[in-house]
Amino acid sequence: MRRIILIITIALAIYSTECGYAAEISEYQIKAAYIYNFTKFIHWPDNAFRDQTAPLVVGVLGENDFDGALIPLSSKTVNSRAIQIKFFRTLEDVQECHILYISNSDTVETDSILKELKFRPIVTIGDGEQFAFRGGVIQFVMIRSRLRFILNLANAKINQIQIDAQLLSLATEVLYDK
Amino acid sequence: MNYRQYSWTKLLLQILISLFVMPLDSHAEETQMLDMDLKSLMEMQITSAGRKEQNLADVPAAVYVIHQEDIQNSGATSIPEVLRMVPGLQVARISSSKWAISSRGFNSTFANKLLVQIDGRTVYTPAYSGVYWDVQNVVLEDVERIEIIRGPGATMWGANAVNGIINIITKQSSDTQGNLISAGTGNHETVMAAYRYGTQFNKNTYGRFYAGRHDRDSFKFEQDGTDANDDWQMTNGGFRLDGDVGLNDSWTFQGDLYHGDNNQRVDSFWMSTPPYHTQVQDKMNTNGANLLARWQRKLSNKSSFNLQFYYDFTNRDEIYLEEKNDIFDIDFQYHFQMNNWNDIVCGLGYRLHNDDFDNSYQIQMTPDSRRDELFSAFIQDEISLIKNCLWLTSGSKIEHNYYTGFEIQPNLRLLWKPTAKHNLWTSVAHAVRTPSRIEDSGKIITALIPEPVFQEIAVYGRSNFDSEQLTAWEAGYRYIPAKNLAFDIALHYDAFEDLQSYSQESFFAPIYFANSMYGNSHGVEIMAVLSPIDWIEIELSYSYIELEMTQDGDTNFYTEKLIEGSSPINQFFIKNNIKLSKNITLNIWGSYTDKLAATSLTAARNNITIDDYFNLDANLQWRFKKGMVITLAGQSLLDNRHLEFIQESFTSPIEIERSIYTKLTYNF
Numbered sequence: 057m058r059r060i061i062l063i064i065t066i067a068l069a070i071y072s073t074e075c076g077y078a079a080e081i082s083e084y085q086i087k088a089a090y091i092y093n094f095t096k097f098i099h100w101p102d103n104a105f106r107d108q109t110a111p112l113v114v115g116v117l118g119e120n121d122f123d124g125a126l127i128p129l130s131s132k133t134v135n136s137r138a139i140q141i142k143f144f145r146t147l148e149d150v151q152e153c154h155i156l157y158i159s160n161s162d163t164v165e166t167d168s169i170l171k172e173l174k175f176r177p178i179v180t181i182g183d184g185e186q187f188a189f190r191g192g193v194i195q196f197v198m199i200r201s202r203l204r205f206i207l208n209l210a211n212a213k214i215n216q217i218q219i220d221a222q223l224l225s226l227a228t229e230v231l232y233d234k
Numbered sequence: 235m236n237y238r239q240y241s242w243t244k245l246l247l248q249i250l251i252s253l254f255v256m257p258l259d260s261h262a263e264e265t266q267m268l269d270m271d272l273k274s275l276m277e278m279q280i281t282s283a284g285r286k287e288q289n290l291a292d293v294p295a296a297v298y299v300i301h302q303e304d305i306q307n308s309g310a311t312s313i314p315e316v317l318r319m320v321p322g323l324q325v326a327r328i329s330s331s332k333w334a335i336s337s338r339g340f341n342s343t344f345a346n347k348l349l350v351q352i353d354g355r356t357v358y359t360p361a362y363s364g365v366y367w368d369v370q371n372v373v374l375e376d377v378e379r380i381e382i383i384r385g386p387g388a389t390m391w392g393a394n395a396v397n398g399i400i401n402i403i404t405k406q407s408s409d410t411q412g413n414l415i416s417a418g419t420g421n422h423e424t425v426m427a428a429y430r431y432g433t434q435f436n437k438n439t440y441g442r443f444y445a446g447r448h449d450r451d452s453f454k455f456e457q458d459g460t461d462a463n464d465d466w467q468m469t470n471g472g473f474r475l476d477g478d479v480g481l482n483d484s485w486t487f488q489g490d491l492y493h494g495d496n497n498q499r500v501d502s503f504w505m506s507t508p509p510y511h512t513q514v515q516d517k518m519n520t521n522g523a524n525l526l527a528r529w530q531r532k533l534s535n536k537s538s539f540n541l542q543f544y545y546d547f548t549n550r551d552e553i554y555l556e557e558k559n560d561i562f563d564i565d566f567q568y569h570f571q572m573n574n575w576n577d578i579v580c581g582l583g584y585r586l587h588n589d590d591f592d593n594s595y596q597i598q599m600t601p602d603s604r605r606d607e608l609f610s611a612f613i614q615d616e617i618s619l620i621k622n623c624l625w626l627t628s629g630s631k632i633e634h635n636y637y638t639g640f641e642i643q644p645n646l647r648l649l650w651k652p653t654a655k656h657n658l659w660t661s662v663a664h665a666v667r668t669p670s671r672i673e674d675s676g677k678i679i680t681a682l683i684p685e686p687v688f689q690e691i692a693v694y695g696r697s698n699f700d701s702e703q704l705t706a707w708e709a710g711y712r713y714i715p716a717k718n719l720a721f722d723i724a725l726h727y728d729a730f731e732d733l734q735s736y737s738q739e740s741f742f743a744p745i746y747f748a749n750s751m752y753g754n755s756h757g758v759e760i761m762a763v764l765s766p767i768d769w770i771e772i773e774l775s776y777s778y779i780e781l782e783m784t785q786d787g788d789t790n791f792y793t794e795k796l797i798e799g800s801s802p803i804n805q806f807f808i809k810n811n812i813k814l815s816k817n818i819t820l821n822i823w824g825s826y827t828d829k830l831a832a833t834s835l836t837a838a839r840n841n842i843t844i845d846d847y848f849n850l851d852a853n854l855q856w857r858f859k860k861g862m863v864i865t866l867a868g869q870s871l872l873d874n875r876h877l878e879f880i881q882e883s884f885t886s887p888i889e890i891e892r893s894i895y896t897k898l899t900y901n902f
Binding site: 081082083085086088089090092093128129132185186197198199200201202203204206223226228229 | 267268270271272273275276277278279280406408409440476478480481535
């Protein structure tokens, strides 16, 4: 009897380690992974960094919907630069920044924010409708419950940002010069 | 350390290991995700449950939604059995392969006031305007949700959406990727097997293919407990492709194919030559195929259109009638926000239907083949009277059908949402049930007197048979005080005119279908969902309906008694979902169905009633490995067998037996 209990327990233990419903993956975890991937395909002008060892700054403007999803990024490096996560409450707070996720990017203020950031070497990311058309660089779109993105190459160029062809090929849509 | 101690220490250790390994794993997952490449990220699915549901809670109508999770929890093995959970619906099983299903009364084998659609394809049979439930098969695991709207929905959906609409919506193929194997067996469900394979063709195109087989054993006759010989087998297969073109266009192309072999004993089979009357064991078969294409285009943030075509072929070969139907349907819908307060949907539709019958002496259609056309147009405007608080929806459908020409079906609905927790609505709507082929040009032999003078007693269709009319008044209230508590109540008063009955000039004169009955029904449906602890969810519902019918002139047919008696006055339902552990779920369904005073004309005449009954279904589901579920289920557990409904004619009462089955589902 004891042996049976033992076997059942072991079996259960083994199964329970294996089964575990992968904790449901949230939209923002995927967005964070996207942002990390983007950094590998984007080249900033040299003057965007203070020096050779300055970190690559990933910022969030406005509400932080990422929860803790961006935190794992800070343990990564890109082109031998460390990644630093910063949260900005207002546009004025945005100083040194390379990638900026703009929360609630379908409001009226989005236009003025994008206008303000227009000539700075910052890759603006948002999921608001028409974000890329309104002056953003990367817009997340949801297609069939999957997250995809639109690239506005014209906006990237104004910002002196180079984007690898590989990233362009994966975009759902690429907007060029008008 | 003796052996006993050792074993318990080890047990404890195992438990500890199993507890600790889990969180470690999920931590690893987070950083793992960062290492995924873009291509894999693009295929990650985001589950955003609840968004659509929220919209449906704001509909000014009596709506109930069955989600995939509910289907899975139900342990049901067919769509009719899934529908038993819906308040306000009358679901009764007649035999192994037949169900009588209706919304808000008028239940019968040939229930004709309910519109059923699978992915936008209407599945009713024009011969009698009802649904053959045995051939409505989908892979239940691939159903996204089933929306049930009680009451008329004729403005948007058209004729026959008189007392309700059932929309069965399968998942997009992007949501059914990979392999799914489902296999099971039981005393009644002898073979249950389904396989689905979902794949991605390129960045924007997904597809799935499925094949299934379902064998069900026979039940027993009520009279003597002998085998009713009503076993049946269904084999089906199909596909669905979904794709996107850019951001604004998406398309769907899907098709299904089935073949069924059903046994049934026909007790009353009439012939024009001796012995005139006999009992036959009918081996009938069903065949069907359909193809559907849909194109959706987003024109702007405020407008979109939807164009859909389908072709549907059905064939049913029963000893008393073989019917073939070809339906070609095209539907266009345009949705636009005219301004901040007007949200408009309008549409145009065309349906071409060809039928072809192989008549028997017992049932004849004259002519035996015919083509008919249906034209329709509708417009509906949702007017926001007070922003985010009060909405008025008004609209009308106008259609032209072969039998009665133009029909106008308007509705007016008001939704008031004083706060996010409260939701009140009311509506008035007019709907029609257009004539079916048999009411127009059929002939049914109900009896025959060979001596001394050969005399047929038959019911004839008549080309002046008109549409049945309904004016429905409804009101409802939804209250969601907390996340784990919700109430829903709906009241209705339905006034019917020109209902189908019969007329006869004199005793031996022919009997005709006639619009000679009128009446009303009133009822209430109450539902509550509560979750006292986060691992228990309970849903309770109560439905009450009473019908009062009046026959113009001749009352010898008992039609009014039949309509009044064929739906249970009181129905109770309780659904429990108990998560015993992370991987084990127990589901218990209990129900009470009131007695039925009459379910057929013969029963009405001879006072044959069906007793009220309690029912209990239960199942245990064990997720013993990722993607793998074992189900042990029992249905109709309280008695060996019980009677739910007696078919209109031709067959003897059959009792539904207790069913026990086990099933393995593997998703990989």
